[in-house]
Amino acid sequence: MLIFLMIQSQNLNVAFVYFCRLQKKEHHYMELSKNFEPTAIDEKWYQHWLDKKYFNSKPDSREAYTIVMPPPNVTGILHMGHCLNNTIQDILIRKARMEGKNACWVPGTDHASIATEAKVVAMLRERGISKSSLSREEFLSYAWEWKEKYGGIILQQLKKLGFSLDWDRTSFTMDKDYYESVIKVFIALHKKGVIYRGKRMINWDVKALTALSDEEVIRKETHQKLYYLKYALSTGETETDDGLNTTGNFLTIATVRPETIMGDTAICVHPDDERYKDLHGKFAIVPLINRRIPIITDDYVTMEFGTGALKVTPAHDMNDNQLGQKHKLEVVDIFNEDGTLNEAAQIYVGEDRFAARKKIVVELEEKGFLLKTEDYTSEVGYSERTDTVVEPRLSLQWWLSMKDIATPALKTVIDEEIKFYPPKFRNLYRHWMENIKDWCISRQLWWGHRIPAWYDEAGRFVVATNENEAYDIYYEQYGIDKAVLKQDEDCLDTWFSSWLWPFEVFKGYSNPGNKDVSYYYPTNTLVTAPEIIFFWVARMIMAGFEFMDKKPFDAVYFTGIVRDKQGRKMSKSLGNSPDLLALIDKYGADAVRFGIMIASPAGNDLLFDESSLEQGRNFNNKMWNALKLIKMWDDRQASSADVVGGSFAVDWFENRLSEVRTEVNSLMKQFRLSEALKNIYSLIWDDFCSWYLEWVKPGFEPPIDAAIYKKTIEYFTALMELLHPFMPFITEEIYHLLEEREDDICVKQSKKEVATTAQILQSQQDILIKGILLKDTITGLRDVRNKQQVKPKETIDLYIDTKNKISYDGIEGILARQVNAKSISYTNETIAATISSVIGKDKFYIKTEQPLNTGQQKDDLQKELDHLKGFLVSVEKKLSNEKFVQNAKAEVLALEQKKKSDAETKIRVIEESLAAL
RNA sequence: GGACGGUUAGCUCAGUUGGUUAGAGUACUACGUUGACAUCGUAGGGGUCAUUGGUUCGAAUCCGAUACCGUCCACCA
Numbered sequence: 001m002l003i004f005l006m007i008q009s010q011n012l013n014v015a016f017v018y019f020c021r022l023q024k025k026e027h028h029y030m031e032l033s034k035n036f037e038p039t040a041i042d043e044k045w046y047q048h049w050l051d052k053k054y055f056n057s058k059p060d061s062r063e064a065y066t067i068v069m070p071p072p073n074v075t076g077i078l079h080m081g082h083c084l085n086n087t088i089q090d091i092l093i094r095k096a097r098m099e100g101k102n103a104c105w106v107p108g109t110d111h112a113s114i115a116t117e118a119k120v121v122a123m124l125r126e127r128g129i130s131k132s133s134l135s136r137e138e139f140l141s142y143a144w145e146w147k148e149k150y151g152g153i154i155l156q157q158l159k160k161l162g163f164s165l166d167w168d169r170t171s172f173t174m175d176k177d178y179y180e181s182v183i184k185v186f187i188a189l190h191k192k193g194v195i196y197r198g199k200r201m202i203n204w205d206v207k208a209l210t211a212l213s214d215e216e217v218i219r220k221e222t223h224q225k226l227y228y229l230k231y232a233l234s235t236g237e238t239e240t241d242d243g244l245n246t247t248g249n250f251l252t253i254a255t256v257r258p259e260t261i262m263g264d265t266a267i268c269v270h271p272d273d274e275r276y277k278d279l280h281g282k283f284a285i286v287p288l289i290n291r292r293i294p295i296i297t298d299d300y301v302t303m304e305f306g307t308g309a310l311k312v313t314p315a316h317d318m319n320d321n322q323l324g325q326k327h328k329l330e331v332v333d334i335f336n337e338d339g340t341l342n343e344a345a346q347i348y349v350g351e352d353r354f355a356a357r358k359k360i361v362v363e364l365e366e367k368g369f370l371l372k373t374e375d376y377t378s379e380v381g382y383s384e385r386t387d388t389v390v391e392p393r394l395s396l397q398w399w400l401s402m403k404d405i406a407t408p409a410l411k412t413v414i415d416e417e418i419k420f421y422p423p424k425f426r427n428l429y430r431h432w433m434e435n436i437k438d439w440c441i442s443r444q445l446w447w448g449h450r451i452p453a454w455y456d457e458a459g460r461f462v463v464a465t466n467e468n469e470a471y472d473i474y475y476e477q478y479g480i481d482k483a484v485l486k487q488d489e490d491c492l493d494t495w496f497s498s499w500l501w502p503f504e505v506f507k508g509y510s511n512p513g514n515k516d517v518s519y520y521y522p523t524n525t526l527v528t529a530p531e532i533i534f535f536w537v538a539r540m541i542m543a544g545f546e547f548m549d550k551k552p553f554d555a556v557y558f559t560g561i562v563r564d565k566q567g568r569k570m571s572k573s574l575g576n577s578p579d580l581l582a583l584i585d586k587y588g589a590d591a592v593r594f595g596i597m598i599a600s601p602a603g604n605d606l607l608f609d610e611s612s613l614e615q616g617r618n619f620n621n622k623m624w625n626a627l628k629l630i631k632m633w634d635d636r637q638a639s640s641a642d643v644v645g646g647s648f649a650v651d652w653f654e655n656r657l658s659e660v661r662t663e664v665n666s667l668m669k670q671f672r673l674s675e676a677l678k679n680i681y682s683l684i685w686d687d688f689c690s691w692y693l694e695w696v697k698p699g700f701e702p703p704i705d706a707a708i709y710k711k712t713i714e715y716f717t718a719l720m721e722l723l724h725p726f727m728p729f730i731t732e733e734i735y736h737l738l739e740e741r742e743d744d745i746c747v748k749q750s751k752k753e754v755a756t757t758a759q760i761l762q763s764q765q766d767i768l769i770k771g772i773l774l775k776d777t778i779t780g781l782r783d784v785r786n787k788q789q790v791k792p793k794e795t796i797d798l799y800i801d802t803k804n805k806i807s808y809d810g811i812e813g814i815l816a817r818q819v820n821a822k823s824i825s826y827t828n829e830t831i832a833a834t835i836s837s838v839i840g841k842d843k844f845y846i847k848t849e850q851p852l853n854t855g856q857q858k859d860d861l862q863k864e865l866d867h868l869k870g871f872l873v874s875v876e877k878k879l880s881n882e883k884f885v886q887n888a889k890a891e892v893l894a895l896e897q898k899k900k901s902d903a904e905t906k907i908r909v910i911e912e913s914l915a916a917l
Numbered sequence: 918g919g920a921c922g923g924u925u926a927g928c929u930c931a932g933u934u935g936g937u938u939a940g941a942g943u944a945c946u947a948c949g950u951u952g953a954c955a956u957c958g959u960a961g962g963g964g965u966c967a968u969u970g971g972u973u974c975g976a977a978u979c980c981g982a983u984a985c986c987g988u989c990c991a992c993c994a
Contacts, residue, residue, distance in 0.1 A: 035956070226994085255994060268994095302993050310994055319992045378993085427921060428989060435990085530988085561988095565928095598942080601930055603922095605987090609929085611943075618956045629953035675931075678941075693953085779960080786960050792949065871938060878936090883974035892936050892975095899937060 032631065032737070036624035038588025042729045045746075046162055054097075054747050055164045057104035059519035065096035065103045066523040068502050069165065070536070071173065073112035074151035075119050078580050080562040080570055080608055081529060082154070083161065084600060087593045088559060089527045090163045091673055094725035096524075097164070098750045104520055105164060106505045108171035109151060113448035113494045114208055114385040120146050120447065136446050136489070143447045157581065161589050162728045164746075171505040173497040174449070181509040182449045182497045183465060185547065190463045194401040195441070197461075201321045202440055204393035206339030206353075207386040210444040211397050213493060214437065215535050217381040217390050224256045226376035227361065228307065230369050231267060234283035234292050251276075251284050251295070252371055254306025256378070257316070258364060259357040262289050262345040263334040266312040268323060271297040273308050287369040288360070289346050296327050318392050331394065339391055353391070398442035398451060398490075402542075406436045409541040412551050418541065419555045421671045422603035425530060432534055441493045448491030456483045499539035502526075502552035509547055523553045530558040557671050560605035567607060583613060590727035591616030594677070597726060602672045619681060620730050626689050627734050629697075630712060633704045646708045648810045649695035652771040653715055655764045656687050661722060673726075680723050688719060691775065695814045713738050721750050773840065774811045780839035781819040781846070787856060788835050790848050795822040799831050799845035801909075836913045838864070841902060843909050854917050861917075865910045872903040 049055065057064075067089050072082060089105060097103035120143045121131050131139060155170065171178065189195045203212040231253060232246040253267060264286050269276040279295050286293060300323060301310050314324025315333040324331060334345035339353045348356040364370040381390040410433040412418050413426055420426050442451060454470035455461045462477060464470035467487070475481050500509060508517035522544070528537060537556060544552035563569055564576040571577065584592050594616030600606040660683045667676040696712060698704040704712075716738055720731040724745050735745040781798070790796065798821040800808065805826055808815070812824050827845070830836075834845040835857060878884050879896055888896075 032953095035954085253994080257994085300992080305993050312994095317992090317994080319994080322992085379991095422922095424922060424988095431920070431990070533989095567987095599929070604930080607929065609943095612929090614956075615943080618954095621956055622954065625954035625957090627953080632953070678931090682941080689954090690958085697953095783960055786948070789948085792959080867938080874938065878975075881974050884936095885974085887974055888936075895937075 032624070032628050036588070036620040036730060036733075038590060038620070038729060039585070041733050042160075042162065042589050045729050045732045046159060048744070049164070049746055050167075052744065052747075054744070055105070055166050056168055057102055057166050059515050060102055062100065062102040064520050064524075065093070065101040066106075066520040067093055067104075067525055067527065068106045068505055068523055069108065070526075070528045070532075071108040071110040071171070071498065071501065072154045073115055074109045074147055074154075074172075075112055075115045076109075076154045078154055078157035078160075079577050080580065080596070081559075082158070083580055083592065084559050084562055084596050084606060085527055085529065086158060086163050087161065087596055088557065088673060089525075090161075090593075090728075091597070091725040092525055092527070093164055094728065094746070095668060097746075098721065098724065098748060100749050103164075104166055104169075106169045106171065107155060107158070107163075107165040107167060108169075108501075108505060109155065109173070110494060110498055111147075111172065111174045111448060113443055113445045113491060114205075114210065116143065116147070117445050117447040118208065118385065119150075139446050160581065160584050161593065164728075169505065171501075173494070173501075177507055177510040178497065178500075178504055179449055181500060181504050181507075182492065183452050185500065185509065185543075186449075186452055186492065186496075187463055187465060189400060194404065195463075196399055196401065197396060198399050199394060199396045200399070200440075201318050201392050202395050202397055203381060203383075203390045204337070204395065205383040205386055205388060206337070206391050207388045208383065208445070209337055211395060211440055211442060212383060212385075212390065213440050213495075216384045218384050219379040219381055221377055222380040224376050224378060224380070226254050226256055226306065226374040227258045227364075228252050228254050228371040228373070229258060229261065229287060229311075229364060230371055231284040231287065231311075233279070234285050236283055236292065246285060251279065251309055252307045253309045253311045254374075255311055256376060257313075257357070258360050259341070259348070259353055260313045260316045260334065261286055261311065261360075262291075262341075262347065263313040263315050263332045264291070264293055264311045265314055265324065265330040265332055266293050266327065267295045268298050268301050268310045268312050269295065269308060270299055270301040270303045272299075273301075273303050275308060287364060287367070294329075296323075296329075298323060298326070315394055316392055321392070321394070333394060335391060335393070337393075339388075397440050398453075398492075400439040400441050400496075402436045402438055405542045405546055406433050406538075408545040409433065409538065412541065412545070418551050418553065421555060421557045424603070425533060425556075425558055429533060429538060433538065439493075441496050442488075442490045443493055444489075445491050446489075448494065449497055450491050451488040453488040454485040455488070456480075456485055461488075495535055495539055498536060499543040500547070502540055502544065503548050517548075521548065521552070522550050524555065526553045526556045527559060528556065529561065531561070533558070555671075558603075560600060560603070562606050562608055565607060565609050570608070578608070578610070583610070587613045587617045588620065588729070590730050591620055594619060594727055597674055597677050598681070600674050602670075602674060616727075619685070620727075622685055622689060623730060623734060626684075626693060626716070627737060629693060630716065630738070633698060633709060633712075646696045646705055648767075648770070648774075649692055649814065650708055650711045651767050653687065653692045654711075655767050656683065656771070657715060657718055658764075659768065660687075661718075664722060677726050680719075680726070684719050684723065688715065691771075694818065720745060721748060724748075770807065770811060773807060774814060777815060777839055777842075777844075778818045780837065781844060784835060784837045784844075784846060785819070787860060788846075788848075788850065788853060790846075790850055792820065794848060794850070795820050797822060797847040798824045799827045799834070799847070800824065801827050801829075801843040801845070803841070830912070830916045836861075836916065838906060838909050838913065841905050841909070843913065858914065858917055861910050861914050865907065865914070868903055868907050868910070872900065872907065875900045875903060 069086065069089060076082070093103045093105045120139070123146060124131060124134075124142060134142070151172075158165070186195065203214065203217045204210075205212050229252065230250040233249045233251055235247050251267060255261070267284050269279065271280075276295070280297055282295050283292050284295055285291070296312070300319070301308065312320045312323050312329060314321045314329050314331045316335065323329070332344055334341055335353065336342045341348050341351050341353065341356050343349055348359060351359065361370065382388065383390055410430065413420065413429055420429070452465060453461045453463050454467065454474065456474070456478075460478060462470050462473045462485075464473050467485070470485055470487075474483060474485060502523050503509060503517055503521050506517040506520050507514055508521055511517075526537065526540075540552050544550060561569055568574060568576060580592070587595070591613050595610075595613035596606065596608070598615065599608065599612045660679055664676045664679050667673070667679065692715070693712075696704070696708050717735060720735050724731040728746065732745050735741065785792075785796075796819070798816070798819065802808070815821070816824050831845040831847065833852065834847045835852060837844045837846070838861075875896055879900060885893065
């Protein structure tokens with residue numbers, strides 16, 4: 001229609017030009033989809049980056065920036081924890097890469113002995129094969145088969161999120177070299193005398209049939225019953241007196257584990273407990289099995305708990321065991337390794353411990369030994385891997401003495417040579433390290449690093465790299481050459497291999513001093529979950545000092561725990577973990593990365609909510625549409641006329657950009673990534689899209705100024721660079737769509753920021769301040785229009801009453817356009833028949849065609865007047881306070897005085913307006 | 918039982934050495950679709966900063982106590 005009219009008016013030339021622009025617009029519109037469509041774009045760029053080998057790192061003259069990825073279990077599938085963890089690492093790595101560092105991020109997997117062995121056993125069971133029917137070699141070949149098939153799944157899934165890992169360096173804790181290093185480490189520590197064998201109380205997993213370290217035991221509040229049992233008192237007075245005759249009197253004890261009474265070898269009371277004073281040194285008789293046991297005293301016993309009498313079962317309780325050692329008690333082990341009762345129990349032999357508990361309670365009650373039962377809640381240990389109740393058990397295991405190894409590792413964190421973020425974890429670390437216990441490193445499993453110890457038939461053993469060496473050492477040590485040696489069946493705790501990770505991925509132990517390890521080690525940052533601070537972080541620090549003589553990393557960033565909307569920890573058993581791959585399909589990788597980062601405050605847990613992913617997707621679309629807008633502008637017909645004051649917009653944005661860039665850099669140095677992202681988000685959405693683009697947007701008719709167009713492309717590019725570490729795919733795509741480019745944003749070197757916040761020049765400050773004035777004025781006038789129901793399309797005439805006309809220099813054009821004013825003029829007098837409003841210190845009159853609603857205006861002005869008067873009172877109160885004037889700093893005082901005079905000016909202006917109405 | 922952390926808008930969080938009558942995102946409300954975007958725009962409402970006592974001219978901020986929540990550690994059967 002417009003074109004038709006133009007032709008009608010014989011303005012043929014203009015019409016023709018306009019028609020061409022329309023065509024061009026149409027063309028661009030077809031080129032770019034309505035919204036950002038991530039799937040194909042993500043795949044395209046990831047492949048491109050791989051083809052270009054951008055993620056591959058080799059030692060060179062640049063500074064290295066190294067991160068070793070915490071290796072996920074080979075059994076793992078991608079979950080929210082991985083996503084959060086690795087997104088953070090990717091952001092740090094990509095940022096470093098763009099800052100000109102040689103960024104190296106090493107991927108890999110952990111063999112996870114218990115978890116993997118459980119998976120393999122389950123797989124075999126499905127095929128109808130039991131583990132016990134297989135030889136070690138047969139089982140391991142199934143396990144490797146399983147690993148080859150499923151062990152890489154998680155790494156493939158990580159690629160979907162765009163992680164810039166150096167895939168050529170992919171490591172596995174059971175790679176040949178790695179395996180050999182673990183064995184060598186064992187031998188070295190054994191030689192040093194810190195690895196030893198010992199029969200001790202350990203946490204036993206009756207399902208996995210293996211020892212667990214303390215850290216692998218999860219304590220959970222558990223509802224139980226406390227049984228009060230009567231033990232008959234024996235007439236016999238001495239140790240040798242074997243009479244089972246009873247005095248007819250009883251002693252009552254309280255226990256939650258009645259099935260262990262067959263293992264009782266004493267009853268213990270507090271020496272000061274008046275109730276039992278006459279029983280010291282006497283004997284009691286265990287119900288049902290009639291074993292006579294001594295009554296001993298120890299101040300370990302709490303008089304107030306239960307009856308104040310404790311049954312002592314040294315084989316089945318950590319504390320009882322210690323008591324037993326102290327008092328040299330007999331140890332009666334009544335359980336098999338699978339948690340069933342053995343011959344020593346005499347009764348219920350072969351029954352499971354919990355089945356036996358039920359039955360024995362019934363029998364005790366029937367025979368009159370059960371006095372009463374109470375409900376009781378206490379913490380019970382469960383196996384982290386199999387979730388069965390852990391059985392304390394005496395067992396011969398391999399141990400690593402920790403005291404000496406821990407010393408330098410503690411010091412380095414206390415001295416902040418290794419920094420923890422957030423720092424609160426330092427205390428936790430210190431406490432654990434100061435109270436460190438020896439580490440049980442053997443596991444009764446096949447999948448893992450086999451303990452390099454060989455035994456003869458007499459139980460004597462040697463530690464050696466291989467069988468031949470074992471025979472040599474054995475001969476040397478015992479002078480026997482005809483012995484038959486058998487290797488230990490057990491393997492090492494998984495963490496005994498992963499504590500070498502930061503240097504062994506560079507073959508730092510197997511090939512000491514090689515080029516890679518000297519270049520990349522110590523690594524820069526470790527990003528991990530606080531749950532494994534003891535399992536892994538602490539031990540890596542120890543290994544670093546023990547084997548490399550250097551700390552493994554400069555900083556540790558502990559991520560939060562990912563929780564669901566209700567604050568519950570995400571877990572498989574709760575089923576509240578979303579399907580990450582489905583989310584990536586739905587929202588795209590960038591949106592997932594955005595969503596998880598924006599919701600992840602530094603040092604806090606992350607409450608995952610899909611709505612933050614939606615926010616990420618919307619952000620993608622916003623940027624996509626900004627791109628479409630810019631592509632519609634045509635720079636070829638540019639004039640140099642600055643029709644709408646675009647040059648102010650250009651200057652202003654330049655300064656905003658540099659301001660935010662400085663802020664972002666500073667936040668990222670402090671690992672405040674979520675806040676950095678918020679700043680970038682707001683810079684793009686608010687400052688760039690909502691303000692800048694609107695300010696430079698050409699009208700329908702005039703083309704955009706060539707210089708402004710060029711600047712706009714430059715700014716958009718800079719924004720994409722800033723955002724790239726967080727959202728790599730869309731930024732790379734837009735980078736290439738903005739202009740024809742040879743290079744990629746992925747490896748683009750960002751400008752070095754020289755200025756710090758303090759160094760921002762006064763002229764820059766002035767521009768930023770003017771920007772604030774402009775925005776406030778626009779917002780204020782739009783508010784007035786809204787309240788007065790002036791239709792958006794309706795133009796106004798604007799009159800400004802200001803003492804400082806110069807402050808509107810260069811922004812009048814933008815202001816007029818943004819508030820749809822057809823004219824702006826200055827005045828010192830009240831303009832009749834207008835809407836008046838006070839914004840900042842200036843007064844505005846708006847002339848419209850609309851009938852005026854003076855009531856509404858009066859209300860608004862009155863409201864503001866009340867607020868200002870209240871404000872003024874508080875300021876005056878402060879200023880009339882002598883002590884304040886005496887004590888406050890000069891700046892503060894000046895500020896208060898300025899506040900006062902500003903408020904007074906505004907009040908006067910508003911009062912004038914009110915009077916005029 | 919011990920240690921540490923937290924409590925700010927309906928929700929998720931900022932708030933730098935005490936100094937505008939406390940900010941953001943999201944949710945909410947009103948208005949608005951002709952050309953980047955309704956997955957959007959414009960504007961708005963919303964908080965006794967957990968409670969309480971103190972220090973100070975001045976406290977969300979520093980100190981003490983209380984309550985609640987969380988995490989870790991610990992041997993009360």
